[in-house]
Amino acid sequence: MKKILIFSLIFSFTLIVFGQEVEEKKLTRKERRALHKQQQKELSEQMALVLSIAIDGKQWVLEANTLQNKRGSSVNVNSSLNFIAIEGEEAFVQLGSNTGMGQNGVGGVSVRGKVTKYEVKKNEKKGTYFITVYVTSALGSFDIRLDCNSDGQIANATVQGNSSRRVQYRGIIVPIPQSSVYKGTPVI
Incomplete structure (x- = not known):
């Protein structure tokens, strides 16, 4: 519907x-x-x-055009290979590269997990969103903290796992039907 x-x-x-x-x-x-x-x-x-x-229906994708590590190094990336997708109670996080093959088939890593907590806070005055998602997967648990403007054209998300590893995605949020991402083979 x-x-x-x-x-x-x-x-x-x-x-x-x-x-x-x-x-x-x-x-x-x-x-x-x-x-x-x-x-x-x-x-x-x-x-x-x-x-x-x-966002309310948990049917969105953050298509990243820039990735940043915890030290602040940034790199421009292909948005169809680097994304965070929330599809109901399932999360899919992927890092990919055009230059080589990885274990996921797109030069990086893909993780599919179960959403254990999904929390949305909307600033009614500015129309901005702050979303917190906790995910459990084959690689362990991790959390996603995302903020975006009212139309999704400016979005930042930080994915952090149990270790001190952290990756920040910057791009746009689109509904799943409008998304043009390519999912690689997830870690099982």
Whole structure:
């Protein structure tokens, strides 16, 4: 039901935008700017609604474009291979690389685990989210602490295991149907 709602919202907004593009040719530059600003605002509001549904339904993916280790070293990465996915009561965390093959088939490591705790705090004034997820897996337990803006276009997550190892993911959050990630073979 939620997937149908998400797709219908996106489809209806697409029709509105295409319909307004024809009218833009008759407008002055100032009017076009005001119209564009209004469209961006409406798009952001709809994206915020879709993100809210995805987070509440535990059906989202953080597609990382940057990874950072505990010492602060950052590297740009492929977002389809480096992600954190929450699908109901299951979590999937993956690190991957385009340069080589690893035990997961995508040059890194993939971990599938069970979500033991899922807690969402929303700042109603700013529209931001802070999500805490505890996961148990074949590699042990780890926690994910994520914060993002209201439409999911700026998201940061820290994954920390039992040891002092920690990886920070930076990217965007999208609902699972809109995600373009490639899952490797998880550690069993």
